[in-house]
Structure formats: C-alpha cells, structure tokens
Amino acid sequence: MSKLEKVLYGNRLKPFLFLVGLILMLPFVVKSSYIFTILILIGIYSIVTLGLCLLIGYAGQISLGHAAFFGIGAYTSGVLTTSFQLSPWLALVIGMVTTFFIAYLIGIPILKLKGHFLALATLGINIIFYILILGLNQLTGGAAGLIGIPSLSLFGLPLTDKLFFYFFVWTAALLVLLLSLNIVRSHVGRVLRSIHDSEIATETLGVKVENYKVAIFALSAAFASLAGSMYAHYITFVAPPTFYITKSILFLIMVMVGGAGSVWGAILGTTVIMFLNEIIRFVGHTYFGISGEVEIVVYGLIIILIMMFLPKGLMHVISKPIQKLKQKKKVKIKSHKDMISQKGV
Amino acid sequence: MSKLLEVRGLTKQFGGVTAVSEISFDVGAGEIVAVIGPNGAGKTTLFNMISCFLSPTNGEAYFKGNKLTGQKIPQLAHLGIARTFQNLQIFHNLTVLENVMMGAHVKLKTNVVNAAFRLPRILKDERIAYDLALDAIHLVGLEELMFEQAGQLSYGLQKQLEFARAIVYKPDFIMLDEPMAGLNDYETNRMAGYIKKLKSEGISFLFVEHKMATVMELADRIIVLDFGKKIAEGTPDEIQQNAKVIAAYLGEEVV
Amino acid sequence: MELLMQYIVTGLTVGSIYALLAIGFVTVYNITGILNFAQGEFAMIGALTCITFVNAGLPMYASIIFAILISATIGLIVERTAILHARNTSVIILIIITIGVSTFLKGMGLIIWGTNPKQLTPLIKMEPIHFMGAVINPQSIFIFIVLLILLAVLYVFFEKTYIGSALRACEKNPRAAKLMGINPSTMSALAFTLAAALGAIAGILITPITDATYEMGFLIGVKGFVGMVIGGMHSIPGAVAGALLVGLLETFSGGFISTFYSDAITFLVLILVLFFKPNGIFARASGERV
C-alpha cells in the first residue's frame, strides 16, 4: 500500500486481516453443522450484497432484481452441469460472463430511470426471470426444481465437506471484497460517490456517468451470479421460489441494515440479518413458545426500527467509536498532513 | 485574437415563452467575457445551452470550430470546457481533496476493470490526480481543509472548492455561473485574483455575475441581456454609458 | 367473437381489481411522494376484518363500514409511527420501510386469521349473466360500478372540495403549502388514512371473487402498482385506465399467446413504457410555465 493511498483512504489492511483472522478462527470454535451452513450462506450472500452495496451505496442506484442475477448464476451452473455434464468450474465462469452481458444490455436502458421507477423496472426484471425459469421447464425443471446438481471439487478434494466449502466460499467472498475495495479505493470509487452526490456535476467533469452506472450494475450482477453458482453447488438443488422478489428484498435489507455507505457494511448486514432470523426463531421458540407467525412480525418490526433510527446502517454505529479513537490520533496526523501537502509523497 | 467560442443565434423557448432569443457573440482566446442582466433575463438558460445542459430551439454554438450543440455533456470536458453552477454542485460526501481530484478525470485512464484488479496504471493515475489537485488546492488556498468533508465547509469555501475543481485539468475555457455570489469582499477579491492569474496563463472565461464592481474590474467585454434579448455588448466603459442598459438593469425612475 | 368477449370481460374484471389498488397507490404517492408497498396489506386487513365481523353476526353493511374504519385507523397509525419519522429520508429507505410495514402487517394478519382462505358472500346474489356469449360474474359488474363511483367521488373530492385543493397544493409544492398554513404532515396522515380506507374497500369488494388470505395483498398490490405506472402516476383516472389495461393485457396475452407468459408480457410492457413514456401513457402535458 502506497503512502498516498493511506493518506486518501486510511488503512484497510487491519480490518481485512481481522476478517481473515475471524474466518480462520471460527472453525475452531464452531462445531455445529447448522452454524456452518449459516456461515456458508452468509459468505454466499455477502458476495451478492457486496456488489449490491457498490451499486446502492456508492453509485446510488437501487435494484429490486438482484435475485434474478443470483438465479441466472444458479441455473446456468445447475443446467450446464446436470443436462450438459459440463465442469462445474466452467459453468460457474460461463454463468458469470453471461450474467455480466445480460445485465449490461438490460442496464443500458434501465439505468436511465431513477428512484421508484428504477426500483419498479428491476422488480419487473425479477418477475420476468422468475416466470421464464418456470416456463422453460424442459431445461430448468420448472416449478419442481432442478435436482442432482453436483457438488464442487477442488484439486480432487470434494467440497462436500462443510469445512472445505466454508473456506472455499469465504475465499471467494474475500476476493470479491478485495475487488470491491480496490474499486472503492480508486478513482472509480470517487466517481461513483460523485454520481451519488451530483450527477450533473460529475458529467460536467467529463465522466460518462451512464457507462459507469451500467458497468457497476453489470459487475454487481456478475457477483450475484457467482454467488448463485455457489449456492446451487452447495444446496445441490434449485427451485424458482428461491429467486423471487422476496430474495431481492432480502438482499436489499441486508445492505441497508449493514450500511450501504461502506463495503464492510454489506458483510456486517448480511451476517446480522442471517443471525437475526435464526435468533428470532430460536429465542422465540425456546423462551416465548411462539411460532412462525410471530417471527415475521418481529422481523418486519426490526426492519422498520432500523430504517427509522439508524438509516445509515449498523456500520455507522460501529465506526463511530472507532472514529473517536482516531480523533485522538489526529494530532499525529496533522504533522503528517504538512508533509503530504507537498508533492511527491 | 482568435475565436474560441462562437455563439450563433441561440434561442430557447419553453412552451410558448421565449426565454432566450437570437443571441450571438464570440469569446476570444485569453478573453474574459461577462454576461449581466436582471434576474430572470435568461442568463442561466443561455449558459445551459452553451454547456449542452439544454438543447436550444434554434441556433448553435462552436468551440474551436467544433459544433457544441448536440454534444453529450461529458464531451465538453474533453474539449477543454469547464463550468461551475449557480447553486453549487459540489460532492458533499467527499473530502475537499477528493472533490478536487474528481476534476482530474479527463486526464485519467482508470476504468472499472483495471481498478478492480489494481493494475499499475491505477497508482499512476492516483498520483496524477493527486498532483494536479494539489496545484489547484494551493491556488485557492484550501490546504488546511484538504481532508474535511466538503459538505462541512462554509458557503464561501465551497464556492472556492467548486472553482478549484473546475480548473484542475487546466481547461482552455471556463464558464462561471455567479462565482462571487455569497462571497464577502475579501473572498470576492481573492476569487477575482484567481481569475486574473489564470487569465494570464491564457485561459478564457465566460461568467455571469451580479456584483457590478467585480464585473467592471474583470471583464474585457460585457454582454447585457434583458428579457432574453441581447441589448448591449461592449467594454465595461461602453456598457456603463449605455442608456438602454441603465434603463433595463437599474430600473426606470419611479414616477 | 365469443372468446373475444370473454377475454374482454375477464380482463376488465381483473383490471378493476388492480384499479382499486392503484387508486390507493396514487393517493399516497401524489400527496407524499411515497410508493407505499404496504397498500395491498390494507386490502387484506379490510377483507379479513369484514369477514370476521360478518361471521360474528353483524349485518353486512355495518361490517363493511367497521372494516373500512379499522383499516383507515391502521393506515393512520402506520403513517404516524413509521412514515412520519422518515419522511425526509431517501427513496430507498422509504421503500424499505414500507416493505417492513407490509411484512409486519402480513405477519399480524397471519397471527389473527391463520392461513386458510376465507369467504365472503357477495352483496348481490345473482346467477352469472350471459352476455354475447361471455359469462359475467355479477360481482364483477358490482366492482366495476363501485370503481366508477369511487372515481367520481374522488374526482369531486380532489378537484371540487377545499380540502382536496389543499391536498393537491401539498403535492405540487409542499413548501408553499406550508406557508399557507397547510401542515404537510397532516395531509400525509390524511393521505394514508384515505389510501388505507380505499384499500379496505378494494379488499372487501374482491373477496367474493378471489377469497381472502393473509397474503392476498402482495401480487395484486404489485399489479395495481404496475397499472398505476403504466397509466401515469399523477392522475387517478390515468392509473385506473392503466390498471384496466394491465388486466386486458393479461387476459389477451393469456388467451392468444400463452397463459404461462402473460405476467412476463405485462412486465415487459411495463419496462417498455418506463423506457419510452416514463410519465405513463395517459399522462397529458401539464399546463405549466417555466
């Protein structure tokens, strides 16, 4: 990391290493396969929410249709590996590339829309996709779902083992995080945030705003597709309801609860929502003897409360005390500033 | 003096109302031209048409012989035209430094792909943007505030920031929409100083302004609009003597 | 011919269901600028409370009135608690809040009424009418008539009454409205109350055809929403026309192309409309001067 980068964006190594450490450590603490499944799903969903976070938090564009891209990945992998006996790895890459181009083509007209209209158009895309996978039942298995998707194997090591899959998923998630961080911590990240603040001013500075919006949309779709492929190989079964609007909304909620303003928020939000679901279930069943219905109510209530009182998400709450710590260090930085206000740091 | 900007018969109608009517003028290289006129006279509309934010009902504008009318907005920056806005358009959630670095966009080759994989090009671009931005920040004297969020700055400082962002990539021609509005005398003088300094480096300006003293001091030529029409054009001295201008701009005496 | 007639009749029936939902959407959107994803849930609450009252032995008309009042109260409570706080935040946060409200209300519906579909006997009991070879359900005619009446009443309310003009003023220019002494927050509460009442009416009317379940709201809500966008977000007649169009589009594409893909076709049309005529196909140029 160059000095200049440190000056511009602060340190990223520490939180990244913290996360890596956490991921490496967890298998020693957690033994339950139930928790592993949740951790694996958090990894998979994080890949989607990271892309979505770039789109929503940085570029300021809403999407209620990412479950469709998630689904394209899952079904490409599923269909290519079952009906055409392709290597899962190849299918995964084909899925990503296809999704990228589909999203790019869709994005060109759709990202001209703003706010509610964009939300509705992406929602429409999700519904169209849903109907297509139901309708093309020769290929996709229709409503009955697609069974017998093979598990992944890496260098002869079958990833059916939860531990291996856990590491595999999180390696992928960390790579996606790294890519996202690279984007965010570069001129592109600045461009995206500028688009969020003022599209007009950004255009005036010579930025082809449309291209950036579409590129990020397509990229986030490709991430979703990657996650979809992993999902298909992990569960080894896919059925259309998994890719309905409810899932898109779930992704959106994860991003917003974590805090769309930071890529770390995406991972945090995904983790919190996944565990929240389980906790409501667990605490509700064990201590209050309540059943499924109440879960939905509590879930809805929590979403409303978080959006009302913490519209910037949980990341904002967490980063505040950290920032306060940094204030103390500010004196140090001040002297640093003098140094870097000259050229050639 | 060679012509940099040529405006030919620009007209804009909204519904049935003509906001700007048949306006033509030139801006030469290294020249400062001011557009004045009462509120609602069509100055901003004219500005927006030249900078391609509005497409004119009639007429066109040329820059260095290239037709501007019908171009996409981002293209203008690549041609060497920068502009500021009447109601500030800074990026509130970016720091001052990042705001100014955004101005260097046309000099950079960063795109989503090479950024994602952090190719060496990126670090080079960051360096270029940073160095250019520092020059601009030094010019307007915002060094102390480099790492503050732009949204936290006072209005006057935001105005300076927007100016700095516009000049980062050394455009040939800068359009300023009321650059002095809301500035105090000290700030106004400083801003005038920056403009003069850049003029000495051969950059041309077209600006809209209400503060007459500044206009008279800075402008080589003044164009006066009233009700969408150009009612006068000339040097500051000529304009001050022009009876039509006095009537339109100052209002007739109340009987 | 016979088929064509049947498609038209069915299309209008389905369309008027969507239209009833769309009216509520437009009311809230026009006054507050919020797209209320929970609109369908008000239909659910209206329908199920009405059924509960009927089953408890109340007369039909009283049940309907109570159900509408209860839904309106819930609408008001939702606005005062969840929406009021967040009125000035971004579109995306408002979208998520209304989604949260929708989830919450759906859950409450599930707790109170369970999962089984519930029936409501129609107000008018009649045999299906045969008309030019098509079969018309009398309830569809009833829905259509109520739709027209509602259109007329809302037209008079918004265009001819004083409070209606205040609501329209609030929509166009909330700042200036505030300067007139109009409290936009009160108007927003009014809008939600009204929309919830309209939703309840919609729910009660369609239940004899579709039956009521706790999750009946979502899909018809989305379709009503689509109708509203296709027809134009700013006018109630436009939204109703759009919703009827969506109904017809569904049945005709179902009849002539494939019932599998009729929903997909509807949404494809929606995206095309958004792209080419983002203000809706029935939007007229407003008489505004710049």
Add this chain to the structure above:
Amino acid sequence: MLKVDGVSTHIGKIKILHEIYFQVEKGQIVSIIGANGAGKSTLLNTLAGLYRPTSGTITLENDVISGYPANKVVEKGLSLVPEGRQIFSNLTVKENLLLGMFSKYYKEKKLAEENLTKILDMFPSLKKHLKNLGGNLSGGEQQMLAIGRGLMSNPKIILLDEPSMGLAPKIVYEILDTLMIIKEDLGTMVILVEQNVKAALKVCDQAYVIDQGRIIINGTRDEISSNPQVISAYLGIKSAGA
C-alpha cells in the same frame, strides 16, 4: 409591530445569520437590501418559520412566533410571499387564493368570501382568470396572485421575497404601487426584499442593509439612499465606474 431580537440561523453546520436585530413598526414598509447570498432569503424564511432560529426571539405584537413551524406562524399573522412566486400551478386562481386562508377557512367561510372579493378588487387582472390554472398566468399576474394569496389570511405583516424577479419594469412598479395600497388601506406591515434596490428604496420607510448574515447599515429611506457605501455597492454602476 414585529421585533427581531438577536436571531441567528444555521443551515446544516453553517451559520448563515449572525444575531440580527431589527423591528418593523405598524404601518411601515421595511426594505432589506443585500447581495445574492447575503442572507436575505434566509432571514425571511426564518421569520416565516421555515428555518428554526438557533438563538434569539421573534415577537409579533406581544406574541412570540419563533420556534413555531411555518404553518403555525401563518396562523399567528405572518405571511410570506416566497421567491419565485411558488403559486400552485395545478390549481385555479380561485383555489390558489382560497388556500391562502387555509387555517381559518373552515371556521370563517364568510370571511373567506369577503376576503376574496377584497383581493380581487385590489388585483382586477386576476378577476377574469378566476377559473384558469395558476400555471397559465403571465409572470406579472402570477406575482399578483402570490401576493393576493399571501393577503388572504389577513396577516398583520406580509413578507415579500424579490417580487420583481423576472418582471418587466412597468409591472415591477405596478407591484410596488400595490405595496403602498397594502400599507395604507389594509394597514399591514410589509417587509420587502428586493434586488432592484433603487425601486425598493422608493417605497420603503426604513431600510436595512445585510451582508454576510449581519446587518451592517440601517436607517430611514433617505439616510440609506444617501449613504455613499450603499450607493457604491448597490445603486448602480455609474458610481462604481466613477
């Protein structure tokens, strides 16, 4: 009378108004002069309750009105005609006018009719457009409508933010004439914010010059008109050039 006592206003974190003191006596037109961005509009908006002052009080005839939201301030008798007119373009002229007395309409319907007649007498050009949409009026008529709407609630004081913006000189003077009528016939206090300084100084009794959110000069019309600083800064390029 209206008394402004040490009012400061922040927008975001930025302090726009710095401890403003001034007052308007009964039957006065007070003019506030200043460059773009000096804080004039912020001052009017603070008075009208659109911004909440961070310190200081505003008193209208023994009634503290600071701290109330705009819709309450109107009820207390202060009416603001905003910059750019802000009429309801989708409503008819009559609806526009009637909305002006929203807070009292249901209590005093009769008064509403009376006021309507009174306003229409004052602005005869609106009479023939009664059923037209506000958005279809000419700029001058829209301004008349905006003022008329502001007067519908029988305010004790009316605030006008740049009524001459974008209007031909002839119409500007018509509007200024109306202000004299408002002052004399209705006895309403007026605060006028105007770019056209010369015109503003013709009608006002008292004027304040505001710069950087502070009142830097105040005085009667004649004092201000002859103040050399004001002359050089606001009263024309002749003196600036000279």
Add this chain to the structure above:
Amino acid sequence: MKKLCKSICSFSLMLILVIALSACNMETSGGNDKKDGDGGKEVIKIGAIFAETGPASTLGKTQANYVKLIQKQLDEAGTINGKKIEIIMQDYETDDTKAVIAADKLISEGVVAVVGATQASTSMAILPKISGEGIPLMTVAPVNPEAKDIYQMAPSNLTNASLIIKFLKENNISKVAWINARDGFGVEGLPSFEKVAKENDIKIVAHEEFDATATDMTVQLTNIRKKNPEAVIVWSRTPGAGIVARNFKALGFDIPMIQSSASANKGFLDQVKDNNENIYVIGSKLSVVDQLPNGEQKDRLKKFREDYRTMFNSDPDNFTAHAADGFHLLIEAIKAGNTTSEDIHNYLKTEVNKYSGLTGSFELQSDYVGPYEDGFSVLGIENNEWKYYE
C-alpha cells in the same frame, strides 16, 4: 428523543448479537453432547420440518399443529423403553434455503429421523443433507418417483393418477383437460397422470397453468372449453383450487371437475359452498370418517380426528395424517428398540410390512412408494360436506 431511540436501538441490536453468539455456542456444545452419547441418553430426538408459514402453510399449518399434539401424547404416555422422545419442529416459511438451514440445525441437534418437508420440492432440497448423514427422511409430499433414500408418507402421484383413471373409466370419460398451479405442488401431478392415462387410452386434450396466487382463471378455462373435454382435472392448493372451481361454475361447465388431494380440506369446501355439484376431489378417507363402514380403519381415523379436534378445535386433513403416519412409523421403530438412525433405517426397510397408517397401508420394503390407495377415494360433495362413494 430521537437520540434515545437510536441508542436503545443500537444497544438492543448489540444485545441480540451477544445473545446470538452465546445461543449458538450453547447449541453447538449441547448438540455435540447429545450426539456423542446417543445410545445411552434419555432423550431421543425426532426432527420435523413443516411450512408453518408462507404460501404452503395451507398444507403445513396443521402438520405443525400436529407436532404439538403428538408431543403432548408422548409426554403423557411417559417414556418408551426408558427414553423420552422429543420432537424438534422447524418452520421453513416455504423457503427452500431456510429448509436446508433447518435440516442442518436438526442434524446438529442430533435427531435420529426427520419428518418433512411439506412440499415435494423442499423435500428434494433437504434430501441430500439428511440422507448424507444417514438419517431417515419421512416426506409428507408426493416426491419424484426416482428419488432414493426417502420414505414417502403421501400417496405417490401414480397412486393418485390411477384413482382418477378408475373414476374416469367408471364414468366413461376419455377426453380430459388438465389445469394446474405453477408451483412445486401443481406441476408434480401431470407427468404421472400422463403416464397412466396413456396406458388407459385417456387423452389429455388441453393443458393450462395459472400463477399460484392468481385471482382469476377464467382465461385458462375458456381456453380449455375450446377443446371440449369431458372432464377437467385440477392440481393446485387452495385458494387457487377454489377459485378455479368457482370460475368453472360461473362459466357454466357441466362436466365433472376432479381436484387433487390438496383440496380435500375444509377451506376448499367453504370456497365452493352451495355451488359444488360435479366437483370431486381425491380425498383421504379421513375426510369422510363418519360415512365409512365400521371397522378398524374407521376407529383409527376417528380417534385421530377427535384428538386433533380437542386440542385445536378444528379438523385435521390428509396432510396432517401424512405427518402423523410419519411420526407413528418412527415411534413404532423406537418402540421396537431402534434408537439410532441406522437401526431405524433397517427397521423401516425390513420390518414394516402392511403397516396400516391413517392414509393407507404401507409396505416400505417394496419398490412401491407411499401408501397404497386403500386410504384414499374420490369424494364428492353433498350438502357442503364430503360424500364418500363405496
């Protein structure tokens, strides 16, 4: 005020997170303990995965209820061979992903067998996880006949199809139209029926689908009418099933309509109230207990219904019965001294011979999946009640 709310909000969230972590740890360790000491422990756990909420809850709700009932019965009965049986119920909210999580949770809890899931597609989704651990899965939905390692409590679609064929033949019908909901339940029926119909020379002249949440199926029925079938077969859950029936009546069809077993419940009866001649469903005999000839089957079903009625004040349906059969079979196995998954597998595969369940008799070692058709029959409706034909 706002600040307070904010801090309360963030504080409670933090609290939840802490609880979460501790809860997870608790479960982790707890799960392990029990797994280790499986044989010697006092508690035997059986898992249940039902759609208590979500669209499939019309089927899953009573199944979830039944878990409470059987747990109560087990508690009252005391221990079996000195062991207490505990049923762990998971609601998967009609979401396959949640079902998989639930499956993993049950595995972690150390269950010896699992009953579920409500839907066929979900059963397929959880099958690899559960059978991978060697745990028997008793599905309550008619799954794909090719599925292995799964015990099916519901009659297979082939069984259902042959019941329909029998009915059609009795009524001399050879041309039928098929309409189904576009969801996991709806689309499963047709392939089996097509197969059996072909063997019996019955022609399917029309096939239509509708969205599971659609509000009007008139268009589909109009399309069907063009083809002049002699009967219409509907494969859908309620409320869709009821709406089709009503549209069918409104359009004035005068041919029989045969609905799937998903319609054999009170909800459907209410939906088609007063206008229901010519409507038939494939129903479990449970729905017509009172009309059955006296005998052991009648007693069994009657007891089941009464138990359910006393506890929930409503009637169980055949889906409840499928779940009950699943639990009963497992309890039988445990009573026979089998306390591990492997033993239960062996027991089910080798010992269960002509077991008389609530929905028919089972013979799990044969290739035939699901109960025989003796628990089912095509039911008509009379006086708004199910009518049993002998």
